[in-house]
Amino acid sequence: MTAGSTITQSATASLGRAARELELRRGEFDLAVHLGCVRTLPDEGGGGRRVARAEIDRLRSEAGFPETLHERVKxxxxxxxxxxxxxxxxxxxxxxxxxxxxxxxxxxxxxxxxxxxxxxxxxxxxxxxxxxxxxxxxxxxxxxxxxxxxxxxxxxRNWRGRHLGFQLRQSEDPWARAAVVASLLAPAAVAEVARDPYERAYLNRLRPDRASGAAPDSPSALIAERIMTADDPDEIGWLRADLRQTLSEARENRPAPRPGVSAVPPMPATRQDRPPAPARTTDATDEPDVARSRRLLGxxxxxxxxxxxxxxx
Structure with missing residues (x-):
């Protein structure tokens, strides 16, 4: 472990530890992250996301903690x-x-x-x-x-619009952001926009975890899949247009990996490098970095x- 990573690890906490220190159940903590009540950082070691110690201290020092935090995510x-x-x-x-x-x-x-x-x-x-x-x-x-x-x-449909904002909040990489949008469309709709099979495969690899938690192909998973897939023509059209835009941004950043060609590593995250802003109590669709979701839900x-x-x- 390098000196830089040692400093990063000591200045941050794992998601599980942060949840305990903030006196939140894991479901409450996940929702707090989605809503922007708790800000996370990418782990430089590739181990997922972490929470800065300063963020934990900020929340614990708020008046009425932990009751006020519980109320935000109830x-x-x-x-x-x-x-x-x-x-x-x-x-x-x-x-x-x-x-x-x-x-x-x-x-x-x-x-x-x-x-x-x-x-x-x-x-x-x-x-x-x-x-x-x-x-x-x-x-x-x-x-x-x-x-x-x-x-x-x-x-x-309104849940999908809100969920889009949740996922975009955690996606700094352009290809990951495109995968978030694609995850709400049926495979045929994605194929109409992303005609390159290698791009589709890359989008599928970066597809965020489904919200149901059910075993693949189980009856519960199939029901959840219907909820998580756009079915209204207007919504589908909106998402397809957004996928075209996010794909264009991703291609400008780097091409999708192909057999025999090493994938270019993602660009370093920048959104979370900015100084923390005051906590928000509104929903995630009000955040600047999920403007697409805000427009859709509105x-x-x-x-x-x-x-x-x-x-x-």
């Missing part, structure tokens, strides 16, 4: 979310299907039913906003009722809800 299901907002679970589900509240995570229960989770902080903010008062009680506005009758359910919300969103008298 994720709740439909029943608890409805109680937080003072409404029935039926009404809460309608708001979620319409894309007015956006899930932050999902998992499959033992019956292979999809369980969506939402940030408690965002739900409280939604309920406190006066312009949402007509949605909190009484009859659902006619325009929104029509969408529900047509079977609209924007939860998977576009989805405007297209499917805002046009019919009533305002308080």
């Amino acid at each position: 994720a709740v299901g439909t029943t608890e979310g409805a109680a937080l907002m003072g409404m029935t679970t039926t009404r809460f589900t309608r708001l979620a299907r319409l894309g007015l509240v956006v899930p932050v995570k999902f998992y499959l229960n033992r019956y292979r039913a999809i369980v969506w989770l939402y940030l408690a902080e965002e739900l409280r903010q939604f309920a406190a906003d006066e312009k949402h008062a007509p949605l909190m009680k009484g009859r659902t506005p006619e325009g929104l009722r029509g969408q529900l009758e047509e079977g609209v359910d924007l939860r998977p 576009w989805l919300r405007r297209r499917n809800a805002d046009a019919n969103l009533p305002t308080a008298p």
Whole structure:
């Protein structure tokens, strides 16, 4: 181990140790990283990501620690979310299907039913906003009722938009960023953009881990795969255009590796080298380095809800 790496190791902590020192369960810690509440650094030794000691000290010194940190990453299901907002679970589900509240995570229960989770902080903010008062009680506005009758359910699509931001936050390398975008498209859609088979193979190699954690090809994995793959024509078109752009940026950085040709090592990460910024409590789609995800999520919300969103008298 070199002197430089020794200094780096001593000035940082592994993700598991950081979670313990911040008094977060691993699921909470992972969500904190995704949301930008906890910033990570690439391990110079190639061992994944780490957390700077200064970052841990900063969070532990905040007023109200650890309760305030727990509140930032608290994720709740439909029943608890409805109680937080003072409404029935039926009404809460309608708001979620319409894309007015956006899930932050999902998992499959033992019956292979999809369980969506939402940030408690965002739900409280939604309920406190006066312009949402007509949605909190009484009859659902006619325009929104029509969408529900047509079977609209924007939860998977809005989760994908948010997940895109999560993944881009951790991807400094241009090819890895292109792989993040490609991971939300079906293989045929990727092939239409990346016609070079070596590029497709490289994108697949860099593809981020799937969120389900289920065994490959299991029924649960197939259900999760459907959730994690864009299926709306407009969404697919948006992602294909973004894949073209990110691929162009990646090609300018270096070509995809080919048989008999040594792959050019990734360029050093630069985003995490900047001085830390104050912690954010908004979701990851508000971060500058995930602007593409922010545009997508905003576009989805405007297209499917805002046009019919009533305002308080």
